[in-house]
Amino acid sequence: MKEKILIANWKMNLNVKQSLKLGTHIAKTMKNYKNKYFIILPSFQAVYALKKHSLIKKIKFGSQDCSQYEEGSYTGDVSADMVKELGCEYSLIGHSERRIFYNEDNKILKRKLKCAQDSSLKIIFCIGEDLKAYKQKKSKAVLKKQLSNVFPEHFDYSKLIIAYEPVWAIGKNRTPEIKEIDSICYYIKKLVYKKYKFDSIPVLYGGSVNSKNSEFIFYQDNVNGALVGGASLKASEFKKIYDSL
């Protein structure tokens, strides 16, 4: 059986002090196992502070983004190499908030995927349809587009995790039907196999996951875990979700 994965996306919600408080609490109460593990995505500066804390040595970290450029005059950007240097093992790429607020399209995402892979980062790649597409039953068409012409040449699919996050379910306290989540995750696995000949891609679900719905979501055959935003900001809630994984 494939390993289960839980990811905490702290977004831009916690300063360094708050991140240290939550991170140490998590480190004291949760650990990685052979069959399941968790990854935390703090702010860049919080990763730096957390990595220096002795309790936190065993936690896996990732960045919430990385630059589409390798290095140079790109004011404000943080390169994939810098992310790696910080001690991150992963980088999240293609989150809907980046697609929407920063106009990140497949062209930009392809460059980010290349930079991340060239820096030996594992990648969590987010895809998901908006409410209009969902209502028009065009979710699969949107996902197919998001998974087409985006992976660079010689891409190593064994270092990839896909997170299916319907945009309309993020931070909204609503999710698709559990069966719909399972069937979309199945669709994504099949599509990756058909297009890229890689047959064991982990697919996570994200969008209003909490300790009340996680057990039902994780029970589905094609769901390999979750990407959690709001509910990852409270140690006890995040642990409950992890316990149900």
Ligand code: PGA
């Ligand atoms: P949410 O966010 O759990 O608060 O819905 C998920 C995400 O954006 O990754």
